Amino acid sequence: GPNEITIFHPAAIELLDGAKNKNIKDAWYDVLQPRTSTIFTRDEEEHKNRRQVWSHAISTKSLSEYTPRLLGLVEALAHCIGKYGSNPVKVNDVMSWFSFDAMGEFAFSEDFGMMKSSKWNPVVERQQRALAPLAPLNDTIWLVRVTFSFVPFLGKVKDWMEMVNFCDERMEKRMKSNVDKLDMASWFIDEFQGLSSKRSLQSRKNLLSGNTISVIVAGSDTTRATLISTWYFLAKYPEHAGKILSELRNVDETDANALALLPHLNGVINETLCLVPPQMTGGGRITGRDGLWAGDTWIPGGTKVTAPKYVISRLSAVFEQPDKFIPERWYSRPELIHDKRAFGPFTVGNCQCVGKNLALVELRLATAIILKRYKVRFAPNHDPDSLVRNLKDQVTAQPGDCWCIF
Numbered sequence: 001g002p003n004e005i006t007i008f009h010p011a012a013i014e015l016l017d018g019a020k021n022k023n024i025k026d027a028w029y030d031v032l033q034p035r036t037s038t039i040f041t042r043d044e045e046e047h048k049n050r051r052q053v054w055s056h057a058i059s060t061k062s063l064s065e066y067t068p069r070l071l072g073l074v075e076a077l078a079h080c081i082g083k084y085g086s087n088p089v090k091v092n093d094v095m096s097w098f099s100f101d102a103m104g105e106f107a108f109s110e111d112f113g114m115m116k117s118s119k120w121n122p123v124v125e126r127q128q129r130a131l132a133p134l135a136p137l138n139d140t141i142w143l144v145r146v147t148f149s150f151v152p153f154l155g156k157v158k159d160w161m162e163m164v165n166f167c168d169e170r171m172e173k174r175m176k177s178n179v180d181k182l183d184m185a186s187w188f189i190d191e192f193q194g195l196s197s198k199r200s201l202q203s204r205k206n207l208l209s210g211n212t213i214s215v216i217v218a219g220s221d222t223t224r225a226t227l228i229s230t231w232y233f234l235a236k237y238p239e240h241a242g243k244i245l246s247e248l249r250n251v252d253e254t255d256a257n258a259l260a261l262l263p264h265l266n267g268v269i270n271e272t273l274c275l276v277p278p279q280m281t282g283g284g285r286i287t288g289r290d291g292l293w294a295g296d297t298w299i300p301g302g303t304k305v306t307a308p309k310y311v312i313s314r315l316s317a318v319f320e321q322p323d324k325f326i327p328e329r330w331y332s333r334p335e336l337i338h339d340k341r342a343f344g345p346f347t348v349g350n351c352q353c354v355g356k357n358l359a360l361v362e363l364r365l366a367t368a369i370i371l372k373r374y375k376v377r378f379a380p381n382h383d384p385d386s387l388v389r390n391l392k393d394q395v396t397a398q399p400g401d402c403w404c405i406f
Contacts, residue, residue: 003302003303003304004139004284004303004304004305004306005299005303005304005305005306006305006307006308007294007297007299007305007306008307008308008311008312008315009294009295009307009312010312010315010317010318010338010339010341010342011294011295011341011342012294012307012312012342013282013307013309013312013341013342013344013347013348014341014344014348014349015292015294015307016305016307017285017344017347017348017349017350017351017352018348018349019349021288021292021349022287022288022289022290023286023287023288023292023305024042024044024285024286024288025042025284025285025286026042026283026284026285026286026304027042027141027142028141028283028284029041029042030042030141030145031134031141031144031145032210032213032214033145034206035206035207035209035210035213036050036206036210037050037210037211037213037214038050038051038053038054038211038214038354039214039218040210040214047350048350050207050211051350051354053187053188053190053191053211054184054211054354054355055354056187057184057186057187057188057354058184058354058355058357058358060357062182063357063358063361065181065182066106066182066358066361067256067361069105069181070102070106070361070362071365073098073101073102073105073115074098074365074366074369074370075369076098076101076115076116077094077098077115077366077370078369078370078373080094080097080098080115080118081094081370081374081406082373082406083118084406086405088379088380088382088403088404089379089403089404089405089406090401090402090403091232091402091403091404092228092399092401092402093120094115095224095227095228095231096114096120096124096224096228097114097115097118097120098115098224098227098366099220099221099224099227100112100114100121100124100216100220101113101114101115102220102223103215103216103219103220104170105183106183106184106219106358107170107183107184107185107212107215107216107219108170108173108174108183108184108185109174109177109179109181109183110170110173110174123162123163123166126159126160126162126163126166127159127163127166127216127217127221129156129159130156130157130159130160130163131217131221131394131395131398132156132392132394134394148160148161163213164209164213167209167212168209168212170212170216171185171188171208171209171212174189175189184215185212188208188211188212189208191207191208191211192204192205192207192208217395217396218353218355219355221278221395221396222278222279222353222359222396222397223278223359223362223363225276225278225397225398225399226269226272226273226276226278226359226363227363227366227367228387228399228402229272229275229276229387229397229399230268230272230363230367231376231402231404232384232387232388232399232402233268233271233272233275233325234268234367234371234376235376235377235378235384235402235404236325236378236384237325238376238377240264240268240325240327241371241375241376243264243327244262244265244268244367244368245371246264247262247263247264247265248262248265248368248371248372253365253368253369253372254365254369256361256364256365259364259365259368260360260361260364262364262368263330263331263332264327264328264331265364265367265368266330266331266364267327267328267329267330267331268367269360269364269367270327270330270343271325271326271327271329273343273345274313274319274343274345275313275323275325276310276391276397276399277309277310277313277345277397278396278397279309279345279347279396279397280308280309280310280393280396280397281306281308281309281310281393282306282307282308282309282347284304284305284306285304285305285306286302286303286304286305287299287301287302287305288301289301289302291303309344309345310393310397312342313342313343315342317338317339318337318338318339319336319337319338320335320336320337320338321336346359370406374406375406376404376405376406377404377405378403378404378405379404379405382401384402386400386401387399387400387401387402388400
């Protein structure tokens, strides 16, 4: 019979991923098999070893080298927006181009060129389609894997396979190039070569491929959803754009360290992450042998548990007026937060996103610099609430259309 449970509890994220938990990732994380990575492995020791490589790739030192390049990408984003003049901008497209171009730069030192051309890379479009069936088939991931193996030519399965090939081609190109810039691929390649005496060539290729797919999907698709949603909220509530601009009057908007100290800017980002979590449901966990307590409810060992972030962040036990956009709750009105444990957009513990710091720098710089140059408002004849009404959970959050004039 069924051996699954969904919990809506303020402590759910901490219970599943927090310190000293004995849970393991559920079978969904086998979706890339035989490829694997720190994100997709279910083996705790393997996760620990692989995570060290990712931690170096996005360390504080690495981040200091990425930031100047990120400023160039934000400048390209500003130029891309400027090309539209007074015409409506489909925010979903422009912010997606920025996110994927940024990941191309940081992952492979490669320019995907979408902001320059103002056009989608066809393979990136396929990735969006390929992710669509993975969330609803969460509980039958075996079916997804069978489909990938035996009918790779079928519709969205073909999209997935072409996306995988695209990722592998990017890494192959990177390995053949003479790049003098630091990027994430350099760490993955070092690991690939360093394991030559411990693993077979095929095993190392599977690890390299898994890392490549993970960094492109997790590193770009999550940031784009937050950026799209941020501009939706700033257009809907322009008073918050005004408050950020007031903070920026005496601050260099290109100084990432200074932006990290601005309460309202960071309040807007936190509130956006809260209302539209990049991972709306999140991966399931299998409870450890000893089980766990969720409040007054005992969950036996060996049970699959899911804790949807999107729903938990809207519990009245967690936030006062949970459906309202109130950035002040994160700095000047702490009484509006009843239980901080429920806020974990990057999750917590050993499963916390290693790219958290890079993502936050990216969000702060893009928001501050674009806001300093453009006044955002919704495009005429556009239903702004279509973003929320058509929001989809497809492994990562996929906001509905948002059209603005900058």
